[in-house]
Amino acid sequence: MATVLLVEDEAALALIIKDSLEMRGFTVQHAADGAQGLRLFRQQTPDIVVADVMMPQLDGFALGRQIRQENATIPLIFLTALSQPTDVVRGFELGANDYLRKPFSMDELIVRMQALLNRTAVSTATAASEPLHIGRYVFAYTQQRLRLTDTEIELTNREAELLKRLYDHRNQVLARSTVLLELWGQDHFFNGRSLDVFVTRLRRYLRDDPQVQILNVRGIGYKLIC
Template sequence: MANSISILLVEDEQSLGSIIAENLGAAGFQVTHVMSGEQALELLKKNEFTLLIFDVMMPGIDGFELARTVRQSDQTVPIIFLTSKTMPQDVVEGFESGGNDYLRKPFAMQELVIRIKVLVSEGRLLKKDTTPAKVSIGQYQFDSVKQQLIFNLRVQTLTAREAELLWLLYKNHQQLSSKKTILEAIWGDDNFFNSRTLDVFITKLRKLLQEDPGVQIINVRGMGYKLVW
């Protein structure tokens, strides 16, 4: 699978970017490394990539702003942030700007490789295996293949991970899905950081579903979540 994955790496530290690109290339990925958000946007106008990796703290267009710009035209390509910013509000901003994963510096290259493979697999499996494609959630229509929520003809496009989480909750609707089950199914690990990330995604899904007051994602404290309508 790796040699079919094309990656755009945006890292303004040349030495670090070269090391990351070299290691990802050794793992079988096709990597293009640029050093600014401006260069990245020019490349994205002409090329498609399987996955994007953005450093957060860059001069000019930073990683979060770059992600927001990308999401205006592409809601599905996975985005991983690399950053030394570790405050909870930074993590929240990362996901709200359109990121799918958030890796703190310094990190092990093996961990980055695993996260890339997981995100790409999630996107492919979601498109291939979710049948039926369109289901009802209260007054919403949820198209799991196109990753869209439709309410009164208004279409909202979800990220791959948002769609996967909503699909999991839908399949178990009216029943409790434990945090451990959700985290292991979607993130592969139920550690504290992933648990906080799940909370962010639940908040985002609640906002997306707020047009129908009959649809709720209930938090069963200390246990998990339940989608009801």
């Protein structure tokens, strides 16, 4: 079973989460703040990180940023009482794979963790080693880089995953609900707003090749034309 790095400063909640995960076969390392969490992450890379956002010394967002600089693919879930769309977007911008608002049920957390672990295993086994060509752009999915001649853009985990799905469905319609369920875990308003932000960002990255477009298909989803 997977090894989990749990970074949570609320002792009672951390104990509940740790016990619940261990009862289901997970191995759990617990850190009481972000700084300790980063030390444990570097000592023994876990299979998945579950981190609170509001923490002393090093908050969850700062921890997530550092983790993403060192490891682009490890699944990362934020736990938080913050509920504004801007907070959710910021979390995904920093490379989070999922965002779970407190209070939450343990069953929901475990389902989301397992989905991410399964997705990571499939991606690792099937990711193309050769760069993908999107018009004049070269997309290195596993390295999360997008290049046009001498210009290179480093993508976040979420940007790379979204672009890969658009590429896999290029010149076809990719359902909005499919993207939300696969990358955000739920199809609801706040996640939809976050998805719109990421699509806009990808359009900006791809704007230097007029032959490449990401079209809105009203009421259905998106289509990458290349």
